[in-house]
Structures are given as structure tokens and as C-alpha cells.
Amino acid sequence: MVKFSEDKLKEVQSMIDRYPEGKQKSALIPLLHLAQEEFGGWLSAETMDYVGSLLGIEPIEVYEVATFYSMYNLQPVGKHVFEVCHTGPCMLKGSDDIIGYIKSTLGIKVGETTADGMFTLKTVECLGACGYAPMMQMGIDYREHLTETKVDEIIAACRNKQ
Amino acid sequence: MAEAVKTVKVTIDNITVDVPVGTTILQAARMIGGDVVPPAMCYYSKLQGSGGKCRTCLVEVSKGSEADPRPMPKLVASCRTGVMDGMEVKNMTSPKVEDARNGVVEFLLLNHPLDCPVCDQAGECHLQDLGYQHGKQGTRYEFKRRTFEKHDLGPYIQLHMTRCILCYRCVFTADQLTDKRSHGILSRGDHAEIATYIEKSLDNNFIGNVIDVCPVGALTDKTFRFKNRVWFTKPVNAHRECKCCSGKVTLWQRGEEVLRVTARKDQWGEVEEWICNECRFEKKKTTDWTIEGPTHVSRHSVISQGHYENTIKPKETFTAVHGGRNPQLLMDIHSVSEVNDPSIDLSQINGPATSDVYNHSTKQA
Amino acid sequence: MATKLLLAKAHVEGIRHFEVYRREGGYAAVEKALKMEPAAIVEEVKKSGLRGRGGAGFPAGMKWSFLAKPEGVPRYLVCNADESEPGTFKDRYLMEFLPHLLIEGLVVSSFALGSNRTYIYIRGEYAWIVGILEQAIAEAKQNGFLGKNILGSGFDCEIYVQRGAGAYICGEETALIESLEGKRGNPRIKPPFPAIKGLWDCPTVVNNVETLAAVVPIMNMGGEEYAKIGVGRSTGTKLISACGNINKPGVYEIDMTISVEEFIYSDEYCGGIANGKKLKACIPGGSSVPILPANLLLTTAKGEPRLMNYESLADGGFATGSMLGSGGFIVLDEDQCIVKNTLTLARFYRHESCGQCSPCREGTGWMEKILGKIESGKGAISDIDLLWDIQRKIEGNTICPLGDAAAWPVAAAIRHFRDEFEWHVNNPELCQTQNFGLAHYADPIHVPA
């Protein structure tokens, strides 16, 4: 069963307190971020319903929002998610090559997760790091000025962390 | 100027009317009636917040108002733009509008399946009407049409997501007629789709109205018997004692059979009074109803009912104000499309009609 | 040396922290502002000529003066830190390095507008910046520059940071407000404008990060002095985020009198085109503004040097000019393919369309598909005309300007680089291994006598 710890529930309350009385629905987006972090990196229907119940809103109000924003994973993802930007400015700096390199190194296509559940590869649109391209996001961190060597290092570091 | 001005003057396609302050351009056009009325695929006067989305009702404002006569830089959605005193609007007299509207219709049809022959809505589909008026022969779209996963909404309502034009009317209906939010739009952009959780609110007595507001065949009545082409059925007004709603409906009959029950619609295709699920889905015997007489289906006439009270008949004749052009006639769809060939009796096809079972072999010449 | 009003202290050690920021003269603007009448602050901002730095360039003071002030209804200031227009990363830089500058600007602006609850809506991906901002907010509060009864003035103000969750459209101010209310980022149909009915239906001002930060130097030096910097209606300084095939990508503060040529080639800024290549084209103001070939970028159609400001970049309209936009300056060298570049942008706008209105929802995907076809060598000449027709039917016919933003890059690419598109069509195989190259795009433009 999904349920936040006491500590997290305090955090939830402090999020709700940022808005005027009765406007607690505004906390939905931050709360979904928190739920995604806490409950395995993705939002199951159960998680979404739970979040809705915390805010006193209908499940549909949660689904509408969760499916709109691209940062929410509606399916399970690997432990490490590589989100490589491929919009114009990054493309000009070789993002396609980096994506190709990750694909061949991990043996997966864009949108897939490695069999061991370690890595998921996604392409994303501009992340506001165009001057430091090519780049990708991993969790909350940005990895910029990517090269093949850097990608190797990142993958090795992830494997070592296990 | 002793009296405060309560009405304003607006001119649409050279016809001037006085309308109450706060009237939208579309409402003002409906007061005039006829060809100056822009088509509206998403706006629904009975649904708060509707409109603005489909962009079929775009018009040109060639003069903003008496006070500020500058034209508006872009075409505006007539359903969501209020009139100003002295405003001049061009709908069918504007080549820009014609051009933009052709574009909008093309966009709406882009991913829309060409399955009119098997669609329950054929014949009363606003998109089909629009397509005939503005569409070109053939599509310029050569890519695969969008598909969605199939969803079963239970015994009453049939959903064909591929036909949906995302007008949001069903969302507003479910939201405004039922006491709990249970219906909405999921995903975004060209993947957006209506939620399939309507089934959860099927216990709500008014949810069936989403069928009547849907301008296309995305939400249809699963209890519609024999899936007939609507033009083979005879609409009659009828009523019954009902505890939940007015009980005033239109029955779609063939012979003595009630094939379908819908709310009564006004000339703009809008429901006059919402009806309950029981009336719509459960009362399929003629004996359930008191028949009043044939439903008058009129679409291009000046109305004087509902909230369009201040209807003023223009003195000019349409032909005169349209620069000699004749007003467009309501098209006989049989004449323009083989798809609607009346000699094809789709009721002969067993079960739910799909494009697979439709072929010319069923054509009885 | 260029005037630096915003980034002058960006590299002072520890400037992220209150003590250092304060020691360097920070929060003087708050001290000054709280002794003034709110209306007088609005007046200073009007005098400064400051224009919105989020893209549209709408005069900030004028926007502030439109804010409705009904009795008993709260008013809100919302800082737009959604920054998602490809090529733009200046707000990120400002918030990362000078969080207190933004907070200071927000306190002054909140006081001027009467907002007791001010929100910073930041794009969800900038998660680490949330921490930096919240730290700065906490420090400002500890030191009495935020919270209850700021500096004993009786003015209360709280600033909250709200994270988005991945949606470019939430940079559009009404979509942002919807998102802040915990909803899908569907832009609202205007009117009503946020100044009348915004966040929770209360009067609201939405301004870009850089706009609000610029209020600090305006307060400190006075609106009139600020207006003396720059040229014409391009007053003050502007942050430009430069990227693409240049030697020194990064964020630069410019005073809007320098030429585009200087900006690209001077070592103080971009440092020239990388790897000794030649300049082919540039999108000077974020991905939605028209792309220009090298020749039209460096000089206007009249043959005058083009300057890095609102008026000069727009000189010639869309026929031969572009826009300063958000200041996202994207440079393409001679090896870049315009078709490919346009395709990635079309894909971006398709991906980011909220899907509410039909021209944008359907048209963006259609354009992407056709561009994909041309890019992969499967296009026909008629596809180029079709693309032109589609973009034309999207532009101006949508609910919000994302439709225009999607249409303009396609239109400009065809307008200026049609022969490159045709080359793709006519050389289906060659275009898969080779690029059209610089061609004539850098040739000096012929100015009719």
C-alpha cells in the first residue's frame, strides 16, 4: 500500500500551506513529484489515487494532470533514467551521436529499459542547457558537455553504486 | 443620453442588429440567423466555459468599435468575443475567414477516420456538414491516422476515440450536470483523449447527455437499436411523466419501434432540456411515451426563443447584403457523397457496424 | 567595457549567500522602495522603459499599471521561471548564480503591486535551482527582508517556489496560472487578462525572471538613468544566452547598442564560429523567432549593420528580419542542415502543444511529419508548398501564441532557405550523406540604389 511516512506527511502539509485556504489543489504538481520520488520512480494508479485523497480532490483531477506533464512516469522505469535532449541546439552539437552511442552501449532503444532494470533511455525536448550541449538529465542532475568517454564514466559510476 | 445604453449595435456581414451588452459575436449572429452564423463545433450556450477551442467560428473584426475603430489584428473566435458598440464583423463576406475556416476544417478532419458509412452520427454530424461545406475533394494528409486503445464504457455509451475532436463539451457536461468531477481529458497535444472514467459516473442519472452534446460520433448511444442511419428514422416529439427530468424528448422511430431517444434540440443543434438516463436508455416502447407530433427540424431560420430574445429580423434581404450572391442552401448529403447513399441499408448489417463489414456487396440496387 | 547591471557581481565568491550579497550592496533597492509609495515605484519602472524579457517585450511598467485593484481582493505577482524556449538558458544562470538578485527584485515588485504572496513558477527540470532559491528566501527572511512587516514598513510578503513538471506551454502566462492552480497547462481564452482575473481569479501580474531582476538596478539608479542605457525603446541591458556552433557558448549581458557581428565575433562574447567554420544562419531570439541567413543577420535589408536590440533585429519585419524574443541566440555553422534543424523544432512544438485547439494540435504534427519526409529524402516539391500552407493556416488562428511559435520557424526556413529544401527533394540520396552547405547564404546582400 502506498503511504507517505510521518515525515513526508509533514512535508505535504507544508506544501499545502503555501497556498491560501481552500486552494490546496495547487499542491498537486509538487505532491506528484514527491510521490514519484517516494514510490519507485513512477506513478501508479494507486499512487495517484492516494495523492488525490490527500488533497481531497477526485481521481480524475489527478490523472488529467499526471498525464499532461512529461516528467511524470506512468510506467515503471529503470533505476537510472537517461533523458537526453535532442532539440535543435543540442542536435547542432551532436546529441544524435550521443543517443546512438548510449543505445549501442546499453543495447536498448529509446524508450526502453535494460533487462536488468538498471537503465532507461529517453529523449526529451530542450532542458535549458543549450549552451552546455550535448546534455542529459539523470534524476534531478544535469550532465552537460557529454562525450562518449563521459557517457562511459556515467554508466560505470551507476553500475558501481549498486 | 439620459438613459444608460443597454444595447449595442453590431454589424455582421453588412446586417446591423441591436444586441444586449455582453452578447458574443456568435450569439449576435444567431439573432440574425441564416448564413451569417459561423459554425460552432465546441461552443455550447448551455455549457459554461465552453468554446474557443475548435476555431471553426473564427471571424474577422474589421472595425473594433465606435470608440476604437481599429480592426482586430487577428481573426477572433466569435463564440468567445464580446461585441462592442459599432463593431463590424465579417463572416461569410471575408475571404480571410473562408481561408482560415477551410484550414480549420482540414485540421479537424486530418486524423478523423473516414468511416462515415458506419458511423451512427452520419447525417447529424456537424463535422460531416462542415466537411461538405468547406472541405476539398480528398485529403492532403498522407500519413497514418492516429489510433487509440479501445475502451469499453459499459452498456450505454459507445466511445470511438478516433472520431473525437476534443471539443471538451462532454467534459463540461459531465462536470456541470453531475455533482462529482469524474470525466476529463488525459494526455496532451495530439495524444490528448477523453478519459474513459465516464463509466464510473454511469450511476449518475444525467451522464447520457454527453451523447447529445458530442458534435461527432465519438460518444454514441449503445442502446440505439439496429444502428440505423438517422435519415431512415422519423423523429417525433414525445413526453412522459418523469421524476428526474422534464421527460420531453425526441423519439427516433421506425414504424412502431423506438430506435433511440434523445433530448430535443434547437436549430443550433443544442439540447433544449437535458434528459435523464432512464428516459434515454430504458424507455424503448412507444407505449412508454405520449407522442406529440413530428419534430420540426429547422436549421437556418431566425429563432425567437430561449435566451435569444432580442432577435431582430433584418430588413435587407440576404441576397442583397451578400452582394448578389445567393444564400447557401442546406445541402442534400445524398447528392454529394456516395458514402451516404440511401440505397445502402446499413441496418442490414448484423451487429455493430465496422468498416470491415461495410462493402458494396451489401448495396441493394 | 559593456555596462553590467545584472551580472556584474555574478562571480563574486559566495554571492549566493545573503551576507556576501548584502556586503556587495544588495537589498539597497528594498530599503529604498519600502520608503516610497507603491505607485511611485510603478512610475519609476515606467520611466525606465523596461520591456518584458520573457519574449514578447511588453513594457513592464505599463503592464503593472493595468493591474486591477478591487477592494478586499488579494493581488498576486508571479515570476515566470519556466524558461523552456529552445536556446534560452539565461534565467537559469541568473537564478543559479544570483538568487538574491531575483529575490530582491521580487520584494520590490511585490511591494509595488501589493502582492503579499508571490510565487516563482520554475520549470520542473530545474530541480536543483529550487534548493538555491529556497535557501535565498530563508536567508532573506532571517534578515528581515522578507516575511512579516519587512523592515518595519508594515508590508508582509512571502515568496514560494513552485515547480512545474515538464511542459513548455506553462511558460505562457495563463497556462502557467492554470498549472499553479494544480491543473493541466491549458492556456486560458483571453480576455479576461490576468491583470483582471488571474491566479485564483484574482488580479495577477506575470513577469519573467530577468524582468523582475532588472527592477533592482532601476530602483537603485532611478528609471531615468536606466533609460539612458541602450538605444531607442531598447533600454537597459539584456541577457543573451548564446549556443550552437560558437567558440564561447554562455550567458552574456549586453547593452543593446552592440552589433550582431560584434556579438558573434568578439572575444568578449561568442568568440566567433567554432572550428574555424563559417556562419550560415542564426535564430537570434529563441527557437520560435524567424531564422535568418548570415547575410540578413549581420546587415538589414537596407545594408545597415544589425544591432542586438528589439528594433534592429525586427527591422524588415518577417520578410527580412527576426526578433530579439527571449534572447536565446542559436548559431548554425556551414555544416548544419536547415531542414534537419527545422524538423527538430517542429517536433518540439508538436510535443509541447497542449492540444486544446485544432490548428495547433493537428497542424504541428502534420508539419513535423512532412519535414521528416523531406529530411529523409522522401519529399516532393509539393510538400514544401504544403508546409507553407499549413503554417499559414496555423498562424494567428490559435488560442495562444504557441501556434505562431510553431509556424514561424517553418515559415522562415522556407522563406530564406527554400533552395535547400528543394535540394533535399531533388537529391534524395545525396542529402542523406551530405549537406547543402553554406551556399550563397553568406553572400553580401544587394542593396538596391
Ligand SMILES: Cc1cc2nc3c(=O)[nH]c(=O)nc-3n(C[C@H](O)[C@H](O)[C@H](O)COP(=O)(O)O)c2cc1C
Ligand atoms: C508558448 C509560450 C511560452 C512561453 N514561455 C515563457 C517562458 O518560458 N518564460 C517567460 O518568461 N515567458 C514565457 N512566455 C511569455 C509569457 O507568456 C509572458 O508574456 C511573460 O512571462 C511575461 O513576462 P515579461 O513581460 O516580463 O516578459 C511564453 C509565451 C508563450 C506563448
Ligand code: SF4
Ligand atoms: S467525445 Fe465528443 S463531446 Fe467529448 S470531446 Fe470528443 S468530440 Fe467533444
Ligand code: SF4
Ligand atoms: S495554440 Fe497550441 S498550445 Fe496554445 S492553446 Fe492551442 S493547442 Fe494549446
Ligand code: FES
Ligand atoms: S536544446 Fe538541449 S538543452 Fe536546449
Ligand code: FES
Ligand atoms: S465554436 Fe468558437 S472556437 Fe469552437
